[in-house]
Amino acid sequence: MSDVTGSSSTPRGAPHPPSPNAPSPDDRLGPLLQRVAGRDRQAFVELYEATSGKLYGTVLRILKDRARTDDVMQEVYVAIWRKAAQFDVGRASPMTWLVTIARHRAIDDLRRRPAAPxxxxxxxxxxxxxxxxxxxxxxxxxxxxxxxxxxxxxxxxxxxxxxxxxxxxxxxxxxxxxxxxxxxxxxxxxxxxxxxxxxxxxx
Amino acid sequence: MTERDDTDMLAAEYVLGTLEADERAAVERRRQDDPELDARILAWEARLAPLGDEIEAVTPGPDLLARIERRIEALESEAPTPPERPRTAQLAALHRRLRFWRWSTGLASAAALALAVVLVAPLGQEPSRPPFVAVFQQNDQQPAFMLSVDLASRQLHVRPVTAEPLPDKSYQLWIKEASLGPSPRSVGVLDDDLTLDAASLQDYDPELLKRATFGISIEPPGGSPTGQPTGPAIHGYLYPTVREGTSQRL
Structure with a gap:
């Protein structure tokens, strides 16, 4: 994949930041998701900017096709918009929750229309x-x-x-x-x- | 091989992604009504999540965000959004919030109370302004308390359903929400007739109230001496009494 960027800008969030000096970007995601749940469009754009690279990489790795990935990514972010209120920090880290939505949408799409060999x-x-x-x-x-x-x-x-x-x-x-x-x-x-x-x- | 094992493996394979389309659809349907399956899926998502760490970020095309925003625009301009999940799933979410609260405050040993919270939405008649209701329940049979809040006026109403005054004990209502810090905050101690001043939530933002978890704990007479819940607690979470789409613009 020639379009893979050099490094991951959005490491997966863990419940605890990896080190006290480098707070995980995940720390921002919980509050952002809460604002998205309140229909805050600006927060949604910020959330997209913070997470779309990781989610796009996740979906593209499964579907191997940018056009299909674009389509699924739209579904993914619409789902995030609609389901943000259901996000519960007690049940998952924000990044795990977001990646889970992306993975399942990608796998559902793959099962419906298997990729070329x-x-x-x-x-x-x-x-x-x-x-x-x-x-x-x-x-x-x-x-x-x-x-x-x-x-x-x-x-x-x-x-x-x-x-x-x-x-x-x-x-x-x-x-x-x-x-x-x-x-x-x-x-x-x-x-x-x-x-x-x-x-x-x-x- | 027990049924629990089967459920766990179904959850694991669903998360791993190896199920076929029909099996995946069946799992998604079943988890709506099966908190056990739902919980196992969540546990597997957490277990396997680090596998995704190595996935490199890939920058999407520059127009993708605009396409997504147009979709959302269209969605928002539609008439009331249907509820995203049926009530059973909301119940599962409620149980999770309950666990979160209990776990994070170290309250109420598991043995102290068999906890369950149910949503009892129908109020009989349609109110002019839909209130939000939380039900505090001690067992699977009947609710102990019902809390309703009119978010617009921030008026609160606590109603004991089966709860009765306890000799030499007080009930105390607590609120917990991320922006208030890690510990529950006292809303007030219930009177001898198990009611509370309707204005007790006056100072809270309605959006915060919608996200908050509420707890009622059993305390020494007059309330907790420490400022934190000390006795067994039961919990609830506000839910709209009408469908989400019509009430969320309150």
């Missing part, structure tokens, strides 16, 4: 490791560090499945085709991987 090797490479720079940034974030430590405990093939599904939007059937396994086997592996992750994160 994906370049699987490239996707896998993309999904399997993560760029070192990106990974390094994550190290500040304790939650991310824990999740990645737990992912590292999974068998490699299951880890790849989790990442391809989450980041690229692959369905069970697509995973089954790529890994040359029956769909039911993929389902079993996914469930084992998810249970293992949950157990690891809870320990």
């Amino acid at each position: 994906q370049e699987t090797e490239e996707a896998l490479e993309h999904a399997a490791s993560g760029e070192p720079g990106a990974r390094e940034r994550l190290e500040r974030d304790q939650e991310a560090r824990r999740l990645h430590a737990c992912l590292d405990e999974l068998e490699a093939i299951r880890r790849d499945m989790v990442r391809l599904a989450y980041l690229e939007g692959w369905s069970r059937a697509e995973l089954a085709a790529h890994f040359e396994q029956p769909v039911n086997t993929v389902k079993t592996w996914l469930h084992r991987a998810l249970k293992q992750l949950k157990g690891c994160l809870a320990s």
Whole structure:
């Protein structure tokens, strides 16, 4: 993707800022969302400016097509406008909430209209490791560090499945085709991987 | 494999994104009426969210914001927006707010009270100005108190439903909202007949009141000696008694 910007300007928000000296941009998002809930258009523009890069990157990674991504992004921000009042800081970090809306809209769109055959090797490479720079940034974030430590405990093939599904939007059937396994086997592996992750994160 | 396991795996796969379109649609429908599923989905969203950290931001085209704003313009000019979610989902949101309050104030041990809050919207007749109502409920059967607020005049009305005066105890009403700081603030101590001065919320902004969580706690006679809730508390959150679209412009 040639249009990927050099670095993420909107790291995912965590409940706690990564360091006391660098307050997360997420701190602004909660209050912005509250203002959007009150139909504040200026706040909406600010929210868009603070988050559209991350959300666009999330949707584009799943849909691999800018025109489709533009369409879905419109739905995403209209949904944010309509649902802002439902955002509850007690249930999610603002950025997680926003990314969740974008991911689900993108996956719904992908399921309705599957993309052209994906370049699987490239996707896998993309999904399997993560760029070192990106990974390094994550190290500040304790939650991310824990999740990645737990992912590292999974068998490699299951880890790849989790990442391809989450980041690229692959369905069970697509995973089954790529890994040359029956769909039911993929389902079993996914469930084992998810249970293992949950157990690891809870320990 | 228990039913709970199945629900958890359904939530996990929904969040992971591996379900097919029909399964996804079924989950989205079911979560509206199934707080358990909804809670598990939220837990999985939180668990897996760091996976998205590595996604690089991509700057959208310069005209995308204008396109979105035109869509919103059109939406806003339409007649009353239909409610975004059915009431059961609002209930789930209510439960979450409840947990947030309890967790963040360290109130009311879980054993102290079985907590539930329900929205009892219908008031019988259509009021001229739709009030907002919060219901404070101690169990699944009947509400203990009902709080209604007319946001325009900021008049408050507390009505005990099944709650009764307790010997040597007072009930105290609290308000909590992010802009007021992390701790609940006292609205007032209920009289012996379990009512409260109608002007008690006079100083609060109506928008804040809509976002706030309310709590009623059981305190020593005359109210909390510490300025913070000390006894078991029950909570509620204001909901419009008419559909959101028509009331939100209050």
